[in-house]
Ligand code: NDP
């Protein structure tokens with residue numbers, strides 16, 4: 001049995017009931033075969049065994065009182081996965097589906113994504129099964145304060161720097177920051193995605209979506225195409241989806257779909273983003289309201305199956321949202337490129353199907369790295385106690401995304417997998433972390 005299959009087997013046995021974690025590990029490990037074969041030292045140093053085992057896993061009770069005076073209990077998580085190249089860095093997800101396996105898959109992906117940014121950040125992720133939907137501001141604050149009352153002792157600007165993810169936006173980061181400061185009596189850049197009056201970075205809000213389009217643009221350019229005049233389907237209607245749609249439109253494309261957890265909209269004339277921002281960012285309401293703004297648009301209840309013809313598909317909602325059925329619909333409609341704004345939105349089978357059909361496919365750990373990269377820029381600004389302009393941050397972000405594209409393209413080519421950006425991203429992200437782990441000894 002090869003070293004890769006042996007470790008994968010062990011990961012499956014040691015992590016029962018964690019299908020998403022096993023899926024993420026399988027995708028990475030299988031594409032590392034050529035590097036592992038070329039470098040026997042990785043096996044001698046047990047790099048794959050070490051890199052698949054988090055350095056530290058925290059699970060804790062989060063009790064809080066709701067508006068009816070009733071005590072509620074949620075489960076909190078922080079997975080400090082790998083600190084070889086920098087302090088743990090990664091978001092906090094607040095969603096009822098959150099469990100240990102989900103946070104571990106996200107933390108594992110984050111190691112390689114953060115490595116690809118070229119910035120000094122290790123991999124981590126956290127969150128809770130708390131559902132912010134339908135909660136009052138006071139309830140969200142009560143939850144955040146309780147969550148931070150345990151988390152604060154494990155994090156810090158040089159130890160572990162959490163940020164936003166699904167369900168965690170500016171409001172939640174504000175409450176978390178306030179409680180951290182109160183408990184530690186320290187004003188430090190312990191979280192990113194902060195408000196602009198207390199250490200936040202301009203362009204962080206836009207960064208993941210804009211970054212996704214910068215890398216998509218570079219991919220198209222490298223294949224003698226452009227986004228100008230292209231039709232784009234985006235899924236999700238949150239932070240990543242909205243700013244992906246905004247940059248796509250700025251680059252001359254027409255975005256015709258968005259989705260949320262209850263339905264999806266199709267606007268053949270191009271999505272009106274001011275309307276979506278009002279519905280989602282201000283009212284925290286459902287996409288079904290979009291018809292009130294654009295009566296000619298379509299709203300459909302249920303899951304979007306990628307049935308609308310498009311040149312570029314950008315899944316920006318959640319894991320495994322694009323399955324074989326969706327992929328086949330995209331292929332039938334002659335999609336050119338699929339670039340992942342969410343983390344692992346495409347199933348392994350759907351990824352293989354798309355790649356087999358010659359669709360250009362850029363995986364999330366490369367394509368959505370603009371968010372965490374800009375978080376690292378926020379950390380730099382906090383350390384220097386100064387702020388860059390929107391243009392400065394945006395320019396750095398674009399440079400980072402263009403670099404990531406060429407690094408993953410070159411890594412794939414070097415190992416004989418030209419055009420396979422999944423293999424390229426995994427190899428390019430892995431090698432730096434693995435070599436650093438060896439340099440730092442058995443820790
Ligand atoms: P948001 O909470 O802002 O938005 C998530 C969107 O996806 C919402 O529209 C939500 O619907 C929809 N959604 C979430 N879960 C489900 C589900 N189970 N089924 C169907 N729809 C769902 O999160 P983000 O935009 O920040 O995150 C989206 C993805 O991007 C995630 O995979 C995240 O890990 C990833 N990501 C985020 C980064 C960031 O900087 N924020 C950076 C890199 C990756 P509804 O509106 O109904 O809630």
Ligand code: 2IT
Pocket residue numbers: 089090091092113161162163164165166192343368369371372373375
């Ligand atoms: O998945 C991700 O990269 C994020 N949610 C952003 C993490 C961060 O630290 O900005």
